[in-house]
Amino acid sequence: MNHTAPGALRRRLIAAGSLTAAAALALTGCAAGADAGGESGDTDAIGVSLIVKTTTNPFFVAMQDGAEAAADKLGVELTLAAGKEDGDEDTQIQAVENAISKGDAGILITPNGPGVEDALVKARDAGLFVIALDTPPADPEAVDITFATDNFAAGQEIGRWTAAKLAGETATIALIDLFDDKIVSVDYNRDQGFLDGMGIDTADAAVNGDEAKSGTYSGGDYEIVGNEASGGAEDGGRTAAETLLSKNPDINVVYTINEPAAYGAYEAFKAAGKDDVIVVSVDGGCAGVDQVAEGIIGATSQQYPVKMAELGVQAIFDLVKTGKAPETTEGLDFFDTGVALVTDDPQEGVESIDTAQGGEICWG
Secondary structure (H helix, E strand, O other): OOOOHHHHHHHHHHHHHHHHHHHHHHHOOOOOOOOOOOOOOOOOOOEEEEEEOOOOOHHHHHHHHHHHHHHHHHOOEEEEEEOOOOOOHHHHHHHHHHHHHHOOOEEEEOOOOHHHHHHHHHHHHOOOEEEEEOOOOOOHHHOOEEEEOOHHHHHHHHHHHHHHHHOOOOEEEEEEEOOOOOOOHHHHHHHHHHHHHHOOOOOOOOOOOOOOOEEEEOOEEEEEEEEEEOOOOHHHHHHHHHHHHHHOOOOOEEEEOOHHHHHHHHHHHHHOOOOOOEEEEEEOEHHHHHHHHOOOOOEEEEOOHHHHHHHHHHHHHHHHHHOOOOOOOOOOOOEEOOOEEEOOOOOOOOOOEOHHHHHHOOEO
């Protein structure tokens, strides 16, 4: 995303730092093996901190698992940290400051909000290479590059599938997002991608909720009941769905930011006696794929957090060892780790895989 001169300078410093450390190790002969405190360790170890949003979501647990596997393989010294909940910026800021203090070579982070970004800029200024995973920051100067799902494309896939599934039926739509007090790109990209896939004009694609509340989609008429935040959690999804149902009991389409929120919404609709609602989501975790197989979720866009973390650790390792920085995917301002639509109800003209295939490559 950012290939600025300061970034190049920092990369050279990292490489130079690695060579300097190696030279110092040679000059001290074979004395390494115990430091002044008596602790054994590799003084030339490459330190990487992975800071995720929270460990209550299997998506981020899978990300940690992927990073640990890559770190073990490469001999990288990995530190794990997480927010206490979705949106907890303070804990993430502290983890960034800890990474700077430890002299890590890089940080992998799923930012909990724009409040974290000043700390990331400080980390870059201190010489750390910063990679955002899954969620690009609002300030492009906060990171060197982002490894992520194309979240707009992920939303488009479930939107196209929904439009085809409706087959001309009027769509009465509930939108269950992540936040209503923070602007996070993963939030508006999925929401707006879904509407775009439905064939609905999104107005400003970086703003949730500014589209026309009624009109036509690619297959017929639509009405948007409203947007509610879920925090990406099951209980949040349930509460959001209850609120939207109180506004309009005729909802027949529910977009959700992720699968925990989708399951919560499903429970709310089931409790209200509505079992004919199309619920779509994004994630592709093993639990979510099972819910697609059970008919709880109609279709989900599967993303690959393990791959994001593995590639992130490898990228920082390669940067330190060779000075070669990762590059963005052609035509995008980030590295695209891919997406696939998972459903057992394929629709003509919409490419998808079934739950058996999705289950073979799911996470969590």
